[in-house]
Amino acid sequence: MSTPILQVSNLTKRFGGVTAVSDVSLDVAPTETLAIIGPNGAGKTTFYNMLSGRMTPTSGLIVFEGQDITGLPPHRISRLGVSRSFQINNIFTEMTVRENVEVALTALTGDSRKWFNVASRNGPVQDKADALLDQLSLSHLAHQRAGVISYGDKRLVEIAVVLATEPRLVLLDEPTAGMTPSETRQVTDLVKRLSETGQYTFLITEHDMNVVFDLAHRILVMHRGGSLVLGTPDEVKGHPDVRKAYLGEESEENAA
Numbered sequence: 001m002s003t004p005i006l007q008v009s010n011l012t013k014r015f016g017g018v019t020a021v022s023d024v025s026l027d028v029a030p031t032e033t034l035a036i037i038g039p040n041g042a043g044k045t046t047f048y049n050m051l052s053g054r055m056t057p058t059s060g061l062i063v064f065e066g067q068d069i070t071g072l073p074p075h076r077i078s079r080l081g082v083s084r085s086f087q088i089n090n091i092f093t094e095m096t097v098r099e100n101v102e103v104a105l106t107a108l109t110g111d112s113r114k115w116f117n118v119a120s121r122n123g124p125v126q127d128k129a130d131a132l133l134d135q136l137s138l139s140h141l142a143h144q145r146a147g148v149i150s151y152g153d154k155r156l157v158e159i160a161v162v163l164a165t166e167p168r169l170v171l172l173d174e175p176t177a178g179m180t181p182s183e184t185r186q187v188t189d190l191v192k193r194l195s196e197t198g199q200y201t202f203l204i205t206e207h208d209m210n211v212v213f214d215l216a217h218r219i220l221v222m223h224r225g226g227s228l229v230l231g232t233p234d235e236v237k238g239h240p241d242v243r244k245a246y247l248g249e250e251s252e253e254n255a256a
Helices: 044-052 074-080 097-107 112-121 123-135 151-164 181-196 209-215 233-237 240-245
Strands: 006-015 018-028 033-037 059-064 082-084 169-173 201-205 218-223 226-231
Touching: 006 044, 018 044, 033 044, 033 209, 044 074, 044 082, 044 169, 044 201, 074 082, 082 151, 097 123, 097 151, 123 151, 151 169, 151 181, 181 201, 181 209, 201 209, 209 233, 218 233, 218 240, 226 233, 226 240
Parallel strands: 018 226, 033 201, 033 218, 082 169, 169 201
Antiparallel strands: 006 018, 006 059, 218 226
């Protein structure tokens, strides 16, 4: 295995007497797509929040490309190359699709507060935005206000905004939640295409198991804040502890 792009060691988060994430360790290889699954309350969101800097771990270590990023604020983690999408659309609905991408592009240079002036005069920013929208098959929506496009397209725009920050590690949080089957397929195909470029490493939380098994090279199953199983899709599919914890199945002895 190559040197991990992400190393998580004994990561723990406590809220008073409640342990939301307990002693989770994980290495992620460059260009890998790793899915994190588990029932509601398993600790997935808290785990993501710590990786992206929205929460400070109680204990443990997060290392990205050899650099300790434990407890760094989100903007610093993003500038190092880690970007995250959210379960709820995180775009500017009153701006056009293209303007949303331009905001993220100008944020790279610290000019986001004066982005209107920068983007309107900055040909390279506009060119990069157009190229990114073309890559995601969103060019036809470039001048549409983001608030009026379909839910599935909004999710694609959010992914475009994430990619505009030039990440090497992308955290996708329930990317197909609430989507129709055709929208789900669109997002799945996009993530596959991006993964095949070799430019990105993906962590994905997802409840749709068809999406998980279609995309993931490996799967981490979380349960009650801890790491239950880490393995290939085939290993996870056939694991009795996963069926019991995640699917709520009982063993034949207990069911009898």
